[in-house]
Amino acid sequence: MIVRKTVPLPVECVVRGYLAGSGWKEYAESKSVCGEKLPPGLQLASPLPAPMFTPATKNEQGHDLNIDWTECRRILGDETAERVRELSLRTYAAGRDHAASRGIIVADTKFEFGTVDGKLLLIDECLTPDSSRFWPKDQYVVGQSPPSFDKQFVRDYLETLAWDKTSPGPNLPRDVIEKTSAKYVEAFEKLTGEKLQF
Numbered sequence: 781m782i783v784r785k786t787v788p789l790p791v792e793c794v795v796r797g798y799l800a801g802s803g804w805k806e807y808a809e810s811k812s813v814c815g816e817k818l819p820p821g822l823q824l825a826s827p828l829p830a831p832m833f834t835p836a837t838k839n840e841q842g843h844d845l846n847i848d849w850t851e852c853r854r855i856l857g858d859e860t861a862e863r864v865r866e867l868s869l870r871t872y873a874a875g876r877d878h879a880a881s882r883g884i885i886v887a888d889t890k891f892e893f894g895t896v897d898g899k900l901l902l903i904d905e906c907l908t909p910d911s912s913r914f915w916p917k918d919q920y921v922v923g924q925s926p927p928s929f930d931k932q933f934v935r936d937y938l939e940t941l942a943w944d945k946t947s948p949g950p951n952l953p954r955d956v957i958e959k960t961s962a963k964y965v966e967a968f969e970k971l972t973g974e975k976l977q978f
Contacts, residue, residue, distance in 0.1 A: 786894030786903050791855055792836045792844060793864050795872035798887040799826045800913055800925070802846060803834065815848030823923040825887070825915075831872055833865045836890075863900060864893050875907040882970045884929065885920055887913040909964050929967035933959045 796803050796813065803813045804824050811818055814834040822828075835852040836844040853861040868891050876886045889912035894903040905911050914929035937956045943949070965976050 784896055786896050788894040791852055793868040793891040794834045794836050795868050796832045796834055796888040800887050814846050826922050833868055883917045885915040885917050887915055909967050914967055929963045
């Protein structure tokens with residue numbers, strides 16, 4: 781693999797098309813997500829009126845921390861914040877539309893940007909099951925947590941443990957690994973129309 785060393789931006793660029801995860805939790809409490817008010821009456825997995833750019837940053841424990849647009853601009857500067865928001869929304873829309881044609885809903889996703897010699901670049905993975913919440917369109921129901929093509933099997937297993945979520949993480953049982961791997965392969969094959977060669 782050929783890589784370029786970049787200086788990562790200290791903000792993760794999250795785009796949400798549906799209410800899920802921390803966005804749903806915040807909406808349930810305040811009817812807003814990252815400081816942006818949303819219409820009343822939305823449910824878990826509701827489509828949002830329009831895709832939302834909801835930036836996040838890392839706190840000292842390493843977990844994502846949602847921030848509002850004002851804080852994003854303070855951290856990145858107005859010009860860079862506007863640029864990554866525009867690029868994130870455009871890239872999400874392209875990925876969402878392609879996935880929809882293959883029977884997959886991209887509920888939300890995360891992009892990371894960095895710079896090389898002052899030039900802005902998309903870095904890290906993009907629109908994968910690790911960086912996105914993929915739902916099968918044929919099993920999607922508003923008000924319910926849809927099955928997903930992401931690492932939900934791992935999350936669900938970890939929630940059953942008395943683990944304080946600090947390193948090192950616990951070993952995963954073989955069935956959790958196999959179920960997660962099978963979902964990733966299924967997502968790959970649906971999105972690309974090709975069989976994954978092992």
